[in-house]
Amino acid sequence: MSRHVAVITDSTAYLPSREMERHGITAVPLTVVLGDEALEEGTEVSARSVAQALQRRRSVTTSRPSPETFAAAYRAAADAGARGVVSLHLSAEISGTYDAAVLAAQDAPVPVRVVDTGMVAMALGFCALTAAEVAEAGGTLDEVVAAAQKRAEGTAAYFYVDTLDYLRRGGRIGAAQALFGSALAVKPLLQLEGGRIEPLEKVRTASKALARLEDIVVERAGGGPVDIAVHHLAAPERAQHLADRLRDRVAGLADLHVSEVGAVIGAHTGPGLIGAVVSAR
Missing domain, CATH: 3.40.50.10170 (Rossmann fold)
Incomplete structure (x- = not known):
């Protein structure tokens, strides 16, 4: 350097x-620990491997x-x-x-x-x-x-998960917060607030939750200029659809990134994650 x-x-x-x-x-x-194997994020373990392990209910933990x-x-x-x-x-x-x-x-x-x-x-x-x-x-x-x-x-992060169970298991939300999304057919939207993962809204279906996530990001972006990132885990079509919609709707959009999250975040959110980051320039 x-x-x-x-x-x-x-x-x-x-x-x-x-x-x-x-x-x-x-x-x-x-580090991500799959079973009894410790693997470095980014080089030794993929998000897809973590998603598959979670779907098979294998033990997945992370460490600093x-x-x-x-x-x-x-x-x-x-x-x-x-x-x-x-x-x-x-x-x-x-x-x-x-x-x-x-x-x-x-x-x-x-x-x-x-x-x-x-x-x-x-x-x-x-x-x-x-x-x-x-x-x-x-x-x-x-x-x-x-x-x-x-x-x-000047940055905000919002995300949708199919279930709060993975966040609860990993200790990233408490049992009371997990109840936020436990009702039948309720899909949770969450946000980063004060460095913590906090409930934002409850929506009745996945499609309505993703539509609401889109609206929230557009509202937060305002007139820009802003950079936006759309993240997902094992949900590339959903992520691309959201990115395309935001490209059309955010007037002050500067850069737009679309990517799958890595293994560490994937281990705590589970497959189906859709996240959106809005960052003012």
Whole structure:
């Protein structure tokens, strides 16, 4: 890296590889445990494998990166010439990843600013992209952190799941919240609020829930300019339909990303997930 500030995130940012390479962003992998086998997200396990395991009711759990893994990433950035690191991660409310990064930062060879973005998936990815752009322009550590935090403040994430059971099993929502979607034929819409996964609305059918999700994203986007990401797990047709509709309806749309989530988020949401991220530029 030729710039003075390196940007590091984690594998749940789900940034396209071309964007990571273009901007020199490093992603530290979380781990998915299938049965008794621990596998790194992004290189050793796919979202599709996780979806299949969940459908077969196999044990699927996740774990944060170790502080040692983060320490190695910080050393590598310093060895490549960085004089400081901004380390941006998924919400500390739903993962211990931030805590592991903070531990590693204490002994890093260069100053490291660890940021809990309160986000996940491309809601985190957009923060990392903005941070990298400011770093490329010669921004200081403080300027890069401020840019990432401002992007996070202007970003919202909404999602639909076929069932809340996977989120409940993984401890990402409580039993009381799980009751929100337990009634017959009720389909839940959720949002990231304060870094936590919170119920948003109940809709009677999947088709109506996805139509409502579309409306919510359009309302949030307003006049733009905004970037949007549509995520899914084992539901590419649904995701593409939503993306096409948003392309038609959001006047200020800048970039639109459509992608399957990775194994870690997939393990907690289950097949059928449709997520939408709206991020003001």
